[in-house]
Amino acid sequence: MLPFLVISALFLGSGAAPSSDPAVAAAAQYRTAHAAQILHDYADLLAIPNLASDQVNIRRNAERILALLVARGVNARLLEVAGAPPIVYGELGPQRSPGRTIIIYAHYDGQPVDASQWSSPPWQPVFRDPQGKTITLDEAVRNPEARIYARSASDDKAPIEAILVALDALKAAGRQPTASFKFFFEGEEEAGSPHLPSAISRYRDLLKGDAWLICDGPVHQTRKMQVYFGARGVTGVEMTIYGPIRPLHSGHYGNWAPNPAAMLVNLLAAMRDDNANIRIPHFYDDVRPLTPAERQAVAQIPDIDGQLRSELQIGRSEMPPQKVPCPQNPSASTCVERPTLQSAIMLPALNIRGLDAGHVGTKAQNAVMTEAHASLDFRLVPDEKPERVQQLVEDFIRAQGYAIVRDTPDAATRLGNAKLIRMDWEPGYPAARSDMASPIAQAVVAAIERATGSALIKAPTLGGSVPMYLFTDVLKTPAIGVPIANHDNNQHAANENLRLQNLWGAIDVFAAILTMDNGGAGQRSPAAAHQEP
């Protein structure tokens, strides 16, 4: 492999336009020449229904992807964990080289569908132009702004397809991957990856590497490529506050019978204001401050707040002004920073995701209801732990005079407590954040910038939650998010789609990643290579 590595190295970090990089140029040439075949093959892959719960079809997906990897010379197999869709696992390149080993994560399952909401059946891919008109495959080939519509078109079969094509392109150009690669494609991400921790544990020895690339999620709203170095953690809770055992006439009993909806709104308002401030004591204690590099990265992310507010028709954003170190005088900490979406997601969040009590509208009844329900999700940042957050929340609720139960309370419990709440927690998982400045992170960024020809957006964290902690905290391996789908892809909703230019760009990106600086001997400059014994 030395000749290839040496040739590849000649172009590393040259800063030339993408087409001047031979691997990227090869990818671009290949995908242009074979665009119709690529779209045809991708539509084939998207036509296999891929709900994690659909045992027959989800395995068909795994077997198809396995075959596609094997056909490209990947040493691949299915990893099985009882009760879970198989993990498609593959190895490529010299596994024992002195260079880096990169593990590429994606998932081949998709979100459940409500077919009635789709313009076309979710597993019958169609192409549409930007105006929404259905077009032929040949027309789609000529229009990079066209999109392919199908469940998982963007989330998350897109990177799998792009990798397969990138492998084809390198092979066609007589090129080989520089570093060692492992592929880890799971089949139950949209079901919450319930078996991922046990799979990670069971196959820990297989999963050694220098970095995980998490290929999931959308690019920035400006359509610029971005990488993310962490994700918020999450936990959630269902809350039930109890009132009288039967509904009561609000005229005859209102003011006297405890109204569980009034209790609920007072409790929730005490926990969180309408500016996103979490009022629970010590809630922010465990928040690790951003590093200067992370702060700088946040500041460099394009500010799209105004555009987003307009698009979402909101007259304000929610996050409170933050005290930050003053730029002129970093030792003082009294400056107030204007909140942006990017700075907002650097903090933990308490989101009320549901309220339900009695009836509203035409069904409203003049009654004191028996129960009031709320559903919350908490977004966590380093170094918060779900268990600690749950404890702080419950301590606070007890301090408001509530007794907490884990099941429907009996009569004695109801009578014996002035305020009673049932709390049902989702265990959740912690946040993760990898070092933006590590050599491996810099190498990944450099590879992608080689493909795109411009500076990446580097986000210290993703606002949403993915269990990156399994890689960073359990496997002790840095993890970097490399999303390639368009942001306006209708993720998780009806009419999910992938903008074709995002597919084409992703092929270039994976060609660059597959030929990235491997950190080992073969990856040094030709001069350095010649100095080897």
Next chain:
Amino acid sequence: MLPFLVISALFLGSGAAPSSDPAVAAAAQYRTAHAAQILHDYADLLAIPNLASDQVNIRRNAERILALLVARGVNARLLEVAGAPPIVYGELGPQRSPGRTIIIYAHYDGQPVDASQWSSPPWQPVFRDPQGKTITLDEAVRNPEARIYARSASDDKAPIEAILVALDALKAAGRQPTASFKFFFEGEEEAGSPHLPSAISRYRDLLKGDAWLICDGPVHQTRKMQVYFGARGVTGVEMTIYGPIRPLHSGHYGNWAPNPAAMLVNLLAAMRDDNANIRIPHFYDDVRPLTPAERQAVAQIPDIDGQLRSELQIGRSEMPPQKVPCPQNPSASTCVERPTLQSAIMLPALNIRGLDAGHVGTKAQNAVMTEAHASLDFRLVPDEKPERVQQLVEDFIRAQGYAIVRDTPDAATRLGNAKLIRMDWEPGYPAARSDMASPIAQAVVAAIERATGSALIKAPTLGGSVPMYLFTDVLKTPAIGVPIANHDNNQHAANENLRLQNLWGAIDVFAAILTMDNGGAGQRSPAAAHQEP
């Protein structure tokens, strides 16, 4: 009529047991002798479906009741208002006598039914013993604790049936009513009496009298008879707070996109604490203090709070302690009174009757929802006016930074306002309260106490709302509530029922009312009558 009046007067206020009052004794004798026929007739009346919206059947009810009144010598007819069920109106006794004219109100329509929730069809009356076993009519005759189950068995055909039997009983005993009576039985009360104000206005001349007796509602929970001299007013509102125009991922946008559920709980908590205190400035300003007589009446109402808390399985009651004039030193106002159900309903109430936003439980989604809804009802006391309450609420909401709209806002309105709420008010109506110490009130109380043989519970107000203001404020006539149904009658719910002892007792009560002190010449003591010229 003089002989009857004189004889009747001999026993007025004698304090003897009910059976020693000839009218009451006659009623008791008659209903005992004809119990089977009475129950048979009542079941017939209850078998006519009586939803206000069921135009054919609701008129069948009116015509049946009209015929029953006419058969008893009542000068009766139907009063029509376009679009409304007819009002059954009747006159009895000397309309131009110098004595009193009493107008008896009841309603013959019933609440909508969910037949699937009923143990037997709602318009096929059945008898059950206290253990819930279905029994024959003959068995029911022998068991005053038996109940008749049917829609409107208690609410509100019961007083109509009791009046009809009381008229039969007086006739059988050769007795006639003392005062003049008018009957006013409406057919759309459970639909909110939408045409009652126009009927009152249209037939104002017919509806002159000295007092309205509102025969609706339940007796006290101790099964003691009670009368009420007022009712709380009511108004209600549907509130919608707006968030982003489409649901957003709570991870990617939580902390930044305004969460309408968080806004809602903060707004509602600012309006009302979980101890029933209304925090809206000036909300209590228009509350008319209780008179000493009213305060005394409240204090004399049996305290069933402990029993109710136990029955409802609640560990506390909601109303805050009140500052009241200290009993030892009425000029000081720093004493704190322990709240009771009865004192709680003397104050206005803000009841949250519904909350709805996003999803809870298994349907919970990690999203910032687009809208959050609440439904409130306000219970008003003298001298609050619905319009003023609505104004105070809206002033307060605006002071929290909200713009108020009356319709779904457009994009410009959404974008132009940091906080936006839609308020849809039900107009509602004010409270009413009649003078407990007036001669007519004392006469009604005396008549009922003659029937029951014991002191009544006298409630200054009913917690619930009935449009008594139409009588007190529009017609300028005192109104007194005379409920006769058992409190545990499943009012408005499935398996509505009337305890037969309540029917028997009601017949005695109406016999006493029909022979009450008429306040005119014929009603004086025999000695006084002899002094007439």
